[in-house]
Amino acid sequence: MKQGNSLTLKFMSGAGFVFLYAPIIAMIVYSFNDSKLVTVWGGWSLKWYAELFRNEQIMSAAWVSLKIAFISATLASVLGTVAGFVLSRMRKFVGKAMLTGWVTAPLVMPEVITGLSLLLLFVSLENMFGWPAGRGVMTIVIAHTTFCLAYVAVVVQSRLASLDETLEEAAMDLGAKPASLFFLITLPLIAPAIISGWLLSFTLSLDDLVIASFVSGPGNSTLPMVIFSKVRLGVTPEVNALATLMIVAVSIAVIAAIVILHRQSRYNDVNK
Amino acid sequence: MMSETTIDKKTRRFAWRLSELRLGRAAVILVPMLWLAAFFFIPFLVVFKISLAEAVIAIPPYSPLLQWDSSSAYLTFKINFGNYLYLFESRFYLDAYLSSLKIAAISTFFALLIGFPIAYLIARSGPTKRIILLALVILPFWTSFLLRVYAWMVLLRKDGLVNDVLMAIGIIDQPLQILQTEFAVYLGIVYTYLPFMILPLYTSLEKMDLNLIDAAQDLGAKPYQSFFLITLPLAKTGIIAGCLLVFIPAVGEYVIPALLGGSDTLMIGRVLWDEFFQNRDWPMASAVAVMMLIVLVGPIMYVRNSNKEVE
Numbered sequence: 001m002k003q004g005n006s007l008t009l010k011f012m013s014g015a016g017f018v019f020l021y022a023p024i025i026a027m028i029v030y031s032f033n034d035s036k037l038v039t040v041w042g043g044w045s046l047k048w049y050a051e052l053f054r055n056e057q058i059m060s061a062a063w064v065s066l067k068i069a070f071i072s073a074t075l076a077s078v079l080g081t082v083a084g085f086v087l088s089r090m091r092k093f094v095g096k097a098m099l100t101g102w103v104t105a106p107l108v109m110p111e112v113i114t115g116l117s118l119l120l121l122f123v124s125l126e127n128m129f130g131w132p133a134g135r136g137v138m139t140i141v142i143a144h145t146t147f148c149l150a151y152v153a154v155v156v157q158s159r160l161a162s163l164d165e166t167l168e169e170a171a172m173d174l175g176a177k178p179a180s181l182f183f184l185i186t187l188p189l190i191a192p193a194i195i196s197g198w199l200l201s202f203t204l205s206l207d208d209l210v211i212a213s214f215v216s217g218p219g220n221s222t223l224p225m226v227i228f229s230k231v232r233l234g235v236t237p238e239v240n241a242l243a244t245l246m247i248v249a250v251s252i253a254v255i256a257a258i259v260i261l262h263r264q265s266r267y268n269d270v271n272k
Numbered sequence: 273m274m275s276e277t278t279i280d281k282k283t284r285r286f287a288w289r290l291s292e293l294r295l296g297r298a299a300v301i302l303v304p305m306l307w308l309a310a311f312f313f314i315p316f317l318v319v320f321k322i323s324l325a326e327a328v329i330a331i332p333p334y335s336p337l338l339q340w341d342s343s344s345a346y347l348t349f350k351i352n353f354g355n356y357l358y359l360f361e362s363r364f365y366l367d368a369y370l371s372s373l374k375i376a377a378i379s380t381f382f383a384l385l386i387g388f389p390i391a392y393l394i395a396r397s398g399p400t401k402r403i404i405l406l407a408l409v410i411l412p413f414w415t416s417f418l419l420r421v422y423a424w425m426v427l428l429r430k431d432g433l434v435n436d437v438l439m440a441i442g443i444i445d446q447p448l449q450i451l452q453t454e455f456a457v458y459l460g461i462v463y464t465y466l467p468f469m470i471l472p473l474y475t476s477l478e479k480m481d482l483n484l485i486d487a488a489q490d491l492g493a494k495p496y497q498s499f500f501l502i503t504l505p506l507a508k509t510g511i512i513a514g515c516l517l518v519f520i521p522a523v524g525e526y527v528i529p530a531l532l533g534g535s536d537t538l539m540i541g542r543v544l545w546d547e548f549f550q551n552r553d554w555p556m557a558s559a560v561a562v563m564m565l566i567v568l569v570g571p572i573m574y575v576r577n578s579n580k581e582v583e
Contacts, residue, residue, distance in 0.1 A: 006495075012389035019386065020412055020466060023423035026433055030426060040431070083304035091280045093301055102308040104576045108517060110524020110568070112541045113561045116548060117315035120558065123332045124318050146311040149304070178296065200414075207416045210526055214548075224418050231422050231531065235429065243419040250414045258407050 024247060031240035048241040055238060058226055065206050065223035068137060072144035073201035079145065080152025080201075081194055085186070087153065088160040106150040115214030118143045122215060135217035143215045144205040151204065152197035159193035160186075196257070203250065316565070323558035326352045334554050355559035365543065365560065369567065372540040375454070376522035379461035383469040383518050384511065386462065391473035391510075392503075395480070406474070413467035421460055421531050428456055428532070452534035460528040465521070469514040476510025477503075516575050520568055540564055 031049075035042025052058060083103055087096070106114065122132055122139050132139055171185045187194075209224035216222065221229075230236045325334040339348045359365045394405045412420060427433050428451040435447040450456055480503065488498040504511075526541040533539070540560065547557040 009389055009393055013393040016386050016390040016466075017408060019463065020408070023420065023427055023463070024412065024415070026427055027419070027423040037431075079304050079307055082300060083308075086301050086304060090297070090301060095301075095305060099301075099305055099308070101573075101576045102312050103304075105572055106312060108520040108572055108575055110521055110541060110564065112524050112526050112544045113319075113564060116544065116557060116561050117319045118311065120318045120322050120554070121311070121315040124322075127332065142311055146308070149307070153304070203414050203416075207418060209418055210545075224416070227418055227422070228527070231425065235422075235426055239419070239422060240426070243416065243422065246419065247415050251411060254407060254411055254414055258403060 027240055028244045028247065031237070031244040033237065033240075036237065048237040049245075052238045052241045052245075058223070058238065058242065061221050061223045061226040064137065064220060068140050068144060068212075068222065069202045069205035071141050072148055072205045073198050075141070075145040076148035076152050076201045077194055077198045080149040080197055081156050081190070083149060083153040084156030084160060085182070088157045089186075103150050103153045106147045107154065109147075111208070111210035112214075114147060115143070115211040118146070118211070119214040135215055136220040139215045139217070140212050140220070140222065143211050144201075144208060147211070148201035148204055151200050152194070155193045155197040155200070156190055159190050163189055199253065199257075319558045319561050322555055323355055323562050324351045324353070325555045325558075326350075326354070327553045327555050332554065333552055352555070355556050356563075358556070359559055359563055365540075365563075368538045368540045368543045369563070371538045372523050372525075373567070375457060375461070375539060376519050376525075379458050379465070379522055380469075380515050380519045382458065383462045383466055384515060387466055387469035387473055387514065391470045391477055394470075394474050395477035409467050409470050409474075417464055418527060420464055421528055424456065424460055424463065425451060425531055428459075451532065452537075454533065454537050456532035457529050457537055457539075460532045461518075461522050461525060464528065465518040468517040472513035472517065473507065473510040476507045476513075480506050513575070516571050520571050520575070523568060524564060 032044050032046065033040075033042055034045035034047065083099070087100060087103065090096075118139075119135075122135060125131060126133065167185055167189070168181060171181050176184070207224060208222075209228050212222045213225055213228075216225070227239055227242070231239055321337065322334050325337060327333060328335050335350065335352075337350060339350070340346075341348070390405075390409065394402055394409070397405060429435070430447040430449065430451075432451075434450060435444075438444050439447065484502050484506075485498050488502055489495075493501070524541040524544075525539060526545050529537045529539045529542050530545075533542075541564075544557050544560045544564070547553050547560060
């Protein structure tokens, strides 16, 4: 039992956490660096943040990315919830094994394959049916929805699996129709899973470089595409500032979510 | 099991009562099914088809497999195995596949080595500490992948923090070339995929019955014996899941070798990208993708099956 508290273990996992956080902290510190030479310290300054907001290329790409992330996350949440529900609550149906495979495979599929295959699909469709005419925001949304759907489905599925089914059964015994059963009982119960699935999809879409590079059209660069083309040429101080802002935003969201969930679980414990 | 059969019975009862409900059920199943068929499954068939085409200078830049010539009334069906032959003949592609597998395997091993103690510590912590530590693991996973790779570019430069620190403590007296080496690629993969390793490990370690270790120690087992004979075997599912979640995407990784690796760091994801974006050889890029899928289909199926077990 005391095995868990040994000094070696603490040291090893401590080193692991340092490894996880050192680069992020270094980047945050450098974002306040006055010097243009990213790695030479020239005193504290906010000038790269000012530069960042003046950079129209980054700002417009950020806007495109936020739009795409919002639409994709919403679509993926709807489709992913349905997929997760079907997989965990529907009895055997033709193609269930296939659907299970299609839902889990995008989670591990190398992005270059997903990106290439979707692009070739869009090009072939355009050749045959004239749709989609050209590539841009819509094709990126379709691509992002497809891989985010898988994440939402898995989160919803595991929530449904851990859910007590007595409430649903009681509602059915009282004569609730499947539709009202789903919207009045099941949906509120899995809402936390759907919300976290939405948030996860939003950040995944916002972050995707490879798939978007394949399926985007000219003039529709997303934020990661602009960042990538900048950092490929070397280190850019504005990107440090952008990274810091994104990390701060995400940290606040994650900490808030954890505090809320923790309070809720403590509340539940007290009421048991 | 028990509850599933009750649900089954009830679903059946509803279906029997109102046949339109059966239609509704089919519609609910069909929505995600059709979406995934159209945008996940069929695209692979298209990739396979185009891998059998020939690269031509046209829009789109590949030859059609079926062609109808109305003047001579010839229907030609042309399949080109040249791309696949070339994949096997040229050392370049074979080396790229082998080197990707090697880099992914070594990185996975180190991710396991670093991730295991962390997962173990979290699983054995009290409830509040556990939530804080889990949050610390999940947080980097939610922050941008691209920016986390970029963070290492800043650190590993010749005038970067890592070289500065190594020189200050006197381990080296010349800055090392770390960026644009294979080592930097290992570092990048281990770093960015670590949360994928830790979370499944944590899940399986958390379920473990600690009485087993107590019992083993009461019977005189040394800590390392109970670790290798009890903890490790019980964590097996978590270890396999974590390793696959790191290994499979790492094989096809593009961003990390492109930003941290040198021009000689050969990885298949990068080869595919260059075939497509630089050479504009879409059929060759497709053949590379098909081969990559064939290599990875075993591990991917394994992940799928383990997911089914959880269900």
